[in-house]
Amino acid sequence: MATFLFDLYGVLLKLPTQEEIDHLGATIGADDRFCPTFHKLRPSFDENRVNAENFWRQMKVALGLDDIDWAEAHQMDLEMSMGVDAEMVRWALDLKDQGHRIGILSNIPLDFARRLRREQPWMEDFDAVFLSGEVGVAKPSARAFDIACQRLGLCRGTRCLLKIRAPILKRGRCMA
Numbered sequence: 001m002a003t004f005l006f007d008l009y010g011v012l013l014k015l016p017t018q019e020e021i022d023h024l025g026a027t028i029g030a031d032d033r034f035c036p037t038f039h040k041l042r043p044s045f046d047e048n049r050v051n052a053e054n055f056w057r058q059m060k061v062a063l064g065l066d067d068i069d070w071a072e073a074h075q076m077d078l079e080m081s082m083g084v085d086a087e088m089v090r091w092a093l094d095l096k097d098q099g100h101r102i103g104i105l106s107n108i109p110l111d112f113a114r115r116l117r118r119e120q121p122w123m124e125d126f127d128a129v130f131l132s133g134e135v136g137v138a139k140p141s142a143r144a145f146d147i148a149c150q151r152l153g154l155c156r157g158t159r160c161l162l163k164i165r166a167p168i169l170k171r172g173r174c175m176a
Contacts, residue, residue, distance in 0.1 A: 001099050003152050006092055006126075008106035008116075014083035024076045028059065028068040037062045046107040048133045055109075081112055082119070089122050096125060103128035105148040107138040128152045 006012055016024075025034035037059060045055040056070030096102045104126050108116070110133030117123055128151035132138035135147065 001101065002095075003101040003103070003154055004092065004095055005103045005105050005148060005152065006088075008104060008108060009081070012085055012088050012092065012104065013081065013116075014085050016080040016083075020076075020080040024073065024080070027076060028056075028063075028073050029065050030059075030063050033063055043107075043138055045109050046132045046138045047136050048110045049136070052109070052111060078112055078115065081108075082116065084120060093122065093125055096127070101127045101152055103130065103148060103152045105130045105139065105144065107132040109133045 009015060021035070028034075030037075041055060041058050041062060044050045044058075045052070050058065052074040053070050056068060056073050059065075059073075060068045060070070092102050102125075104123070108131050113131040113133045116131075117129075123129055128148065130144065130148040130151060132144065135144075137144045137147065139145070
C-alpha cells in the first residue's frame with residue numbers, strides 16, 4: 001500500500017486560464033506587475049493571516065492603483081479557482097479504491113477552502129486534507145509537509161507531493 005499526497009491547483013483543480021488571469025488584472029486596472037505582486041502577497045492570504053479585503057487592498061497599494069472593487073476582484077479570483085479536473089479526481093479516488101491512502105496538501109485561502117469543501121463532496125473521500133488557510137501554514141514550509149504527512153500516518157521526514165504540471169511561468173500563466 002502506498003500513500004499519495006496531491007496538490008489541488010494544477011492537479012485536482014484546473015489552473016485558471018491566461019484569459020481569466022488577464023481579465024482579473026484588467027478588472028483592477030493592473031499593469032504587468034500584477035502576477036509578481038500577486039505571488040509576493042498571496043502567502044499571507046493563503047495562510048489566513050489577512051482576509052480577502054486586506055489582500056486586495058494590499059494589491060491596490062503595491063500596484064499604486066487609485067481604487068479597486070476588492071469584492072469583485074475576490075469573486076473573480078474565487079470563481080476562476082474552482083474548476084475541478086474530474087479525470088484527476090477519479091484517478092485519485094481509484095487509487096484509494098485499490099487500497100492506497102490519499103491526501104491533499106494545498107495552499108488555498110480560507111474562504112476558498114470552505115467553498116471547495118461545501119461544493120465538492122469528493123474531498124471527504126481523501127484520508128487527510130491539509131489546506132493552508134485552515135491551519136495557518138503553507139507550502140513550501142517543512143511544517144506544512146510534516147503536518148500533512150502526520151495526518152496521513154507517515155513517518156516524520158517522509159515527503160512526496162504529487163504535483164503533475166509543467167512550470168506555470170513557462171506556459172505564460174502566473175497563478176499557482
